Amino acid sequence: xxxxxxxxxxxxxxxxxxxxxxxxxxxxxxxxxxxxxxxxxxxxxxxxxxxxxxxxxxxxxxxxxxxxxxxxxxxxxxxxxxxxxxxxxxxxxxxxxxxxxxxxxxxxxxxxxxxxxxxxxxxxxxxxxxxxxxxxxxxxxxxxxxxxxxxxxxxxxxxxxxxxxxxxxxxxxxxxxxxxxxxxxxxxxxxxxxxxxxxxxxxxxxxxxxxxxxxxxxxxxxxxxxxxxxxxxxxxxxxxxxxxxxxxxxxxxxxxxxxxxxxxxxxxxxxxxxxxxxxxxxxxxxxxxxxxxxxxxxxxxxxxxxxxxxxxxxxxxxxxxxxxxxxxxxxxxxxxxxxxxxxxxxxxxxxxxxxxxxxxxxxxxxxxxxxxxxxxxxxxxxxxxxxxxxxxxxxxxxxxxxxxxxxxxxxxxxxxxxxxxxxxxxxxxxxxxxxxxxxxxxxxxxxxxxxxxxxxxxxxxxxxxxxxxxxxxxxxxxxxxxxxxxxxxxxxxxxxxxxxxxxxxxxxxxxxxxxxxxxxxxxxxxxxxxxxxxxxxxxxxxxxxxxxxxxxxxxxxxxxxxxxxxxxxxxxxxxxxxxxxxx
Ligand code: PEP
Ligand code: MG
Numbered sequence: 001x002x003x004x005x006x007x008x009x010x011x012x013x014x015x016x017x018x019x020x021x022x023x024x025x026x027x028x029x030x031x032x033x034x035x036x037x038x039x040x041x042x043x044x045x046x047x048x049x050x051x052x053x054x055x056x057x058x059x060x061x062x063x064x065x066x067x068x069x070x071x072x073x074x075x076x077x078x079x080x081x082x083x084x085x086x087x088x089x090x091x092x093x094x095x096x097x098x099x100x101x102x103x104x105x106x107x108x109x110x111x112x113x114x115x116x117x118x119x120x121x122x123x124x125x126x127x128x129x130x131x132x133x134x135x136x137x138x139x140x141x142x143x144x145x146x147x148x149x150x151x152x153x154x155x156x157x158x159x160x161x162x163x164x165x166x167x168x169x170x171x172x173x174x175x176x177x178x179x180x181x182x183x184x185x186x187x188x189x190x191x192x193x194x195x196x197x198x199x200x201x202x203x204x205x206x207x208x209x210x211x212x213x214x215x216x217x218x219x220x221x222x223x224x225x226x227x228x229x230x231x232x233x234x235x236x237x238x239x240x241x242x243x244x245x246x247x248x249x250x251x252x253x254x255x256x257x258x259x260x261x262x263x264x265x266x267x268x269x270x271x272x273x274x275x276x277x278x279x280x281x282x283x284x285x286x287x288x289x290x291x292x293x294x295x296x297x298x299x300x301x302x303x304x305x306x307x308x309x310x311x312x313x314x315x316x317x318x319x320x321x322x323x324x325x326x327x328x329x330x331x332x333x334x335x336x337x338x339x340x341x342x343x344x345x346x347x348x349x350x351x352x353x354x355x356x357x358x359x360x361x362x363x364x365x366x367x368x369x370x371x372x373x374x375x376x377x378x379x380x381x382x383x384x385x386x387x388x389x390x391x392x393x394x395x396x397x398x399x400x401x402x403x404x405x406x407x408x409x410x411x412x413x414x415x416x417x418x419x420x421x422x423x424x425x426x427x428x429x430x431x432x433x434x435x436x437x438x439x440x441x442x443x444x445x446x447x448x449x450x451x452x453x454x455x456x457x458x459x460x461x462x463x464x465x466x467x468x469x470x471x472x473x474x475x476x477x478x479x480x481x482x483x484x485x486x487x488x489x490x491x492x493x494x495x496x497x498x499x500x501x502x503x504x505x506x507x508x509x510x511x512x513x514x515x516x517x518x519x520x521x522x523x524x525x526x527x528x529x530x531x532x533x534x535x536x537x538x539x540x541x542x543x544x545x546x547x548x549x550x551x552x553x554x555x556x557x558x559x560x561x562x563x564x565x566x567x568x569x570x571x572x573x574x575x576x577x578x579x580x581x582x583x
Contacts, residue, residue: 003235006210007476008185010230011196013533014205015248016183017241020221020234021161022214023168033103040098047094047104050144055084057140076133083137088115105145112138162223166214183225185232187213199227207232228534254581258536262293266539268521272547275527276539277332279507283321286328288532293539296332298455298529299394299507300325302339302378312374318381326389333390335432335455335529336382338375338407340364340396359469364397369406379414386426394432394455398440404433404450436460436508441489444496454497455529458508462486481510482563487523491558494524505529515582517541518574519566522554544578 035043062077083089088111096107112135119131160180166187184199189208199206205227217223217234224233224244228251233240266276277298278289289297305313305321313321325334342355342363355361368375382393395407408431418425435441436457448454458481463470465485468478480486490506497504505527510516512530514537520528521542530538553573557566571583 003233003237004216006185006207006213006216006232006234008207008210008213008230008232009189009196010227011189011208012184012199012204012206012227014183014203014227015244015251016162016205016223016225016227017244017248018160018162018182018223020164020217020219020223021181022217022219023163023165032106035097035101035103037101040101043097043104044094047097047108047145050104050141051084051089053144054137054141055081057144058084058137080133080137083134084141086134088112088134089138089141105142108138108142108145112142162225164213164217164223183227184208185210185213185217185223185225187211187215254537258540261536261539261543262291264293264539264543266295266542268542268545268547268550270546270548272521274521274525274542275505276535276542277335277505277527277529278532278535279512279529280325280532283324285532286325289328292532292535294332294532294535296329296390297325297334298505298527300334300336302337303341306339306341312377315377315381315384318378319384322382322385322391323388326385326391329389331390333392333430335392335394336385337394337396337434338365338378338382339368342367359463365395365403365407366397369403369410372410376410376414376417379411380418380425383411383414383418383425383427383429384423386429387424391426392430392432392453394434396434396457397436397460398433398447399437400439401443401446401450404447408450434507435489435493436464438465438489441493444493445499448497448500448502451502453502454493454504455527456490456493456504456506456508456525458486458490458506458510461489461508462510465489480563481513481516482519482557482566484558484561484563484566487519487558487566490520491523491554498524503527512538514538514541515570518545518550518553518578519557519570521545521547522550522552522557524554541578541582544581545574549573549575 058077058080062081092111093104093108096102096111097104100107115138116131116135119127119134122131160182162183162185163181164185167189168184168186181204183204184206186206186208187210189196196206196208205225207225207227207230210232213232217232221234222236222241224231224236224241226232226244233244236244266274268274275295275298276293277296278285278292278294279299279301280286280289280297281301282304302318305318322336325336340363342361343359353362362370368378379393382391385391393411395404398404411431415425415427419427430452432453432455433440433447433451434455434457435444435447437460440447441456441461444454459470462468462479462481462483466478466480466483468475470479494504503526504524505511506520506525507529509530511520511525511528512534514534517528517538518541528538553570556569556573560566560569571579574582
């Protein structure tokens with residue numbers, strides 16, 4: 001019973017404590033895989049082995065059944081053995097694998113589906129029953145193909161569990177019983193994965209992208225899932241459990257109290273108005289925005305549009321997505337960030353070269369500038385959508401002025417092209433850059449001359465300033481937003497923008513941490529952009545901290561030497577009522 005901690009992606013907020021349940025099943029929707037011709041023989045062999053294994057299992061089952069229920073009833077398994085010789089299994093699947101270059105699971109699943117539809121349409125009871133038997137045998141072959149054991153039935157568990165899975169298909173997630181499942185944790189996935197979307201809509205905490213949770217967590221291990229921070233604690237001490245129980249209770253009470261804030265403006269008690277916008281990763285979140293009281297979009301991550309598909313999205317497809325976004329934010333601005341691929345975000349269809357240090361490699365704007373044709377498709381789509389609403393554009397991972405100039409030049413090229421083509425578009429779209437590399441923060445007074453706004457991406461700014469991989473658990477102690485070095489870079493950026501008479505926001509996760517909000521307001525940020533689930537909470541903090549007090553906190557915080565001292569300054573500086581909520 002060793003204590004362990006996993007860091008993942010906080011996909012859905014909330015805290016849960018309970019036993020782990022390893023879910024081994026897999027939905028059928030995620031099964032399709034295309035094969036290269038040379039993979040076919042191995043696939044056929046794998047299929048053949050699954051058939052052999054299935055036959056062996058049926059013989060075994062028949063033996064056990066004979067002992068338990070007698071010869072007569074056990075004969076059904078004899079019939080199942082015969083069914084395995086049905087051409088559906090012996091010929092059809094194998095032929096389709098070879099002809100269509102598709103994996104065995106998918107082909108069998110499709111064949112069974114078609115067979116089921118035909119059987120269901122028949123009046124003859126004998127054939128309908130035989131259809132059911134074929135399905136049973138087919139599902140057994142499928143489970144063997146996927147290396148799965150018997151089908152698990154969560155409903156039979158009769159106790160509340162935290163579900164641990166390698167991945168969950170949409171059908172898995174929605175059909176799982178939420179009566180017994182209190183939280184989801186998966187090895188794979190990011191905020192855009194379906195499990196994250198569904199977890200959010202079910203209101204269950206979820207942490208995804210845990211990488212090796214299924215390998216390291218055992219059935220029955222006691223878990224704490226912190227969906228707010230993306231943490232999973234395995235077999236925690238009694239003291240930690242107590243601490244998290246309290247956090248959970250407080251969180252529930254706090255969430256309830258937040259309902260009232262959704263429709264109120266983000267204004268401090270002394271009348272200072274801040275823009276509180278949303279970070280959007282998936283289009284489904286657009287519908288949730290208003291319900292959470294967001295004033296527009298501070299960061300629209302466009303990567304999701306390019307993922308889970310075989311080719312990049314066309315200009316038309318992107319145009320439609322961005323137009324929908326413009327329509328849904330209404331009069332509020334929507335900042336579309338151009339493609340930020342690379343680092344830990346890869347696409348199979350783009351054939352990106354493997355890099356030794358992907359976070360320091362061909363990522364985001366660097367990749368886009370290297371592939372201007374692909375980049376221009378996105379820029380054109382954004383310019384066209386901007387004719388339908390207050391869209392702004394933002395370039396990620398800027399390290400130098402020349403990258404800004406090159407990006408702007410490409411944007412201008414797109415303007416000229418669209419003009420020539422007589423397309424409907426908006427020419428004067430506001431342009432901003434993300435400040436997430438120290439060189440950009442240091443040069444922010446120069447960069448701001450060329451753009452309309454800056455947005456600080458602390459997720460990367462911390463990573464690059466502290467030389468700490470943002471997804472590496474062993475150096476996580478260095479990943480500290482309150483480190484004075486980070487605060488200086490942030491302040492430098494804010495001051496540069498203001499000196500040029502322009503606005504500056506923050507869209508990194510730091511902006512959505514309520515504890516940091518007083519400090520960030522005092523430092524002078526004009527906009528905070530956070531995931532929608534924390535917006536009401538951040539708004540509550542804004543409405544409780546007078547700007548004058550926040551400024552005092554910021555001034556003091558920028559004078560001290562360590563993050564611990566900064567932390568103390570915030571804790572001691574906020575009004576007592578807010579302190580009891582935040583600390
Ligand atoms: C950031 O780096 O802070 C940011 C918002 O971008 P991303 O998390 O997508 O890298
Ligand atoms: Mg970033």
